[in-house]
């Protein structure tokens with residue numbers, strides 16, 4: 001039986017129900033997180049990756065939506081570990097916390113309402129392929145901008161934008177969609193940040209390009225500079241830069257490090273996973289599983 005955290009209690013999943021009048025269901029007024037825990041079979045240990053960082057982002061996202069969380073980051077981390085201990089997973093697991101307007105009031109507004117909070121966990125292997133590489137295409141849907149629905153925040157309503165783009169991409173035979181900003185520069189994937197490699201330098205769209213401020217992106221900025229000695233530049237990226245790039249990859253908690261082998265039906269570099277992407281991916285998997293001593297403190301042991 002799956003246990004979830006709901007209304008400040010640990011309850012069976014079947015008992016965690018919301019009313020059809022819940023405000024957030026109608027107006028997308030919630031923020032969520034996506035966190036991964038990795039099973040380390042050698043140590044018989046489950047490691048949650050970058051746990052406090054995810055809740056720090058959630059708390060700051062809640063500020064944008066004026067949602068009132070009853071727990072601070074430390075408590076949220078403790079509740080998550082407690083929940084995992086109750087469910088006892090011995091496999092890679094995804095953790096989904098959500099804060100939302102739980103009041104039944106009619107009308108879109110952010111004040112005068114109650115905030116609900118829940119967490120559930122679910123087994124998760126690859127969200128998108130990480131082995132041979134994926135084919136992506138630019139969407140006809142533009143990325144939501146900071147003055148419409150801030151992409152910086154994981155706002156539930158903002159994921160309509162992702163769903164439109166991802167559906168279009170899948171219907172066109174791509175594995176994933178890429179977004180351009182309203183201004184026509186490269187932003188990110190439907191649920192992933194993006195990096196490209198040109199002449200050995202790593203480039204990623206900067207925070208003004210309507211990207212989610214990804215935790216994996218941040219991790220890779222550190223690892224690539226400190227462990228691989230690569231130069232990383234955060235700047236505006238033009239669409240055709242991806243056509244001439246040596247390597248492209250997507251990253252995210254779900255996506256991990258996913259090589260992109262084709263953009264808009266043009267092969268990227270050799271058309272296979274590039275050597276720099278392969279090094280980054282290998283290092284990333286070592287770190288998230290708690291196998292890299294220097295970054296072991298990024299992993300919270302559950303058992």
Ligand SMILES: Cc1ncc(COP(=O)(O)O)c(C=O)c1O
Nearest residue numbers: 191192193212214215216252253
């Ligand atoms: C739109 C979007 N961009 C990027 C990411 C990657 O963010 P993170 O590395 O924090 O998971 C996500 C993630 O989950 C996302 O939904």
